[in-house]
Amino acid sequence: MSGLNAPQKLAVEYVDGPLLVLAGAGSGKTKVITEKIAHLIATGRHEAKHVAAITFTNKAAREMRERVARRVKGDKAEGLTISTFHSLGLKFLQIEHERAQLRRGFSIFDSDDQLAIVKDLAPAGLKNDALYALHNLISAAKNNGLSPEQAAEAARSLREREAAGLYARYQARLQAFNAVDFDDLIRLPLLLLDADAELAAGWRERIRYLLVDECQDTNGAQYRLLKHLAGTRGAMTCVGDDDQSIYAWRGANPENLDQLAQDYPRIKVVMLEQNYRCSGRILRSANALIAKNAHAHPKQLWSQHGDGEPVRVWACKNNEHEAERVAAEIHYLAQAKEILWGEFAVLFRGNHQSRPLEKALQLLRIPYHLTGGTAFLDRGEVKDALSWLRVLANPDDDAAFLRAIASPKREVGATTLEKLAGLAQQAQLSLSKAAENISLLKQLTPRAANGLNEFTGIIHRLRDASERLTPAELTRKLVEQSGLLAMIRAQCKDEASYLRRKENLDELALWFENARGGGAGELAAQLALLTNADRGEPGNQVRLMSLHAAKGLEFAAVFVIGCDDGNLPHSASIEEGRLEEERRLMYVGITRAKAHLYLSHNAETKRWGSVEHLLPSRFLDELPAGDLLRDGSDPERESAEKKIRGRASIKEIASLFDP
DNA sequence: GGTGAGCTTCTTTAC
């Protein structure tokens, strides 16, 4: 174990009881976790198969897996669990599915599927935001580990009581579909562990040492789950930073960090306050910003680094201008400072902000990798194929059936489906099973029955074949036999768009090829937990991602774009009084940078087609003026720098490639 | 039952 400072060393070596590591940004917390895993294994304290590290994003899990692989060689790391809370919950449910009253191949409902249930059950005519609100209330109850009954008892308003009633029916619907939603991946394991001490003991036997990253992001249910896994002996290390709590909107409860000390009075607390990442000016900016938040336990982050470059604050005309400046500056810095493409990151509040950037980077032939969002899984053709896989694995998945039966169209329309739904309900069957039922089919028009028969036939053939095929092969076969490929071919007017969509389907199959464990159904469930962030290896490419996705990463040069009031902080968060979380988000962005930091704002932006005027983010005013270099504040320096860069516009740089 | 024109409507973030 090399290169650890005293508190880091203490955190790694302390294994005699529960440990809380309060780790400031850039203080080496991932290093502590990976070193600790290596330490636990190397000292023979625990075999790898009894150690589990939990993170919040798949990306963080992968990052940690890579770092552990570099640190622990050979088969020593065999059986080590590094996964997200949700992946662990999924694994738990796939093993314990019977106790959870789920059948093998159960589906995971994504946000769209979930909302569709709410829409179906809620009073007709509710607007989208009311439906979202209801779903959020259900989700909040689940995140607190409440059952529908408990939610009803806890309800403090009419709205909440109505939502609790809806929750009960929502859950019944999921049960009927042999499906779970994201929240159930935490709630159901918790429910089972609460109810069965033996089961809990069994899982503690499997997971004898637990490490939890980003502990401030745990919600109520996750916190109780981790207590189950750690048990009363508290064989665990929790790492967290309340200043980087940015997930309250999905139920995260940073007070869980304090709760730990109450639940484990013997807990040892280690503070990591030395920042190894940021230059002096960057760190001072971050410290000044976060000091505006109320703190129960203020940290003092310090660093041995020199001042470094000033933090640049750019006033841009609009998003295109901003993107062009960023691209040109990256182009310049890469040459002048010999910074690799992969050491640049452009961070933004919303994923849609990447578009102008992509254009500008393409213009300059700068390779980039866009992570974040769920764009891949949201592609229509990918959803279609996944729906087919879900029906194959889970005949009770009505949501998947409804999508699959309509892609491609086979003369089964809304009228038939409504009729089928009625018949299915009477017979207590799922849609897919009802469609296989001859006597039920007789009650439909011959044309509709034909269409359903055709569908059922294909499903049966694929299901038979699925036993001999790998998930990847099954996916490829399905794409052909379902008629999906032909449908895409017919829909696409030009060859290029056909190929692009076909490629997405190829990529789906490829993902299955590289994934391990389970049949197509299990893999399809795992896939539901992935986002764009988890696709492909980002090579030596400029990284484009949301501020949320950037947590835990570091780069030589960071551009935080769109520092506009209303965007960062976001207007919705301002209205809901979540300004401190927005400030933490900005803090996370700033502290990703090692040497070069750029914060840009815009005079105007286009929103839904029309132009909107903007003011700079209020957070920019909270930064120490002495460490900033604002546009226009130092004309002499600016003109000197312009001379060094030697070019006026991105067009001129681009013309070097395309004369 | 399927299709396209014309209308409305906007989750930021992610498992």
Next chain:
DNA sequence: GAAGCTCACC
């Protein structure tokens, strides 16, 4: 400014 929805029409 795109995506989804409704409705008239084939």
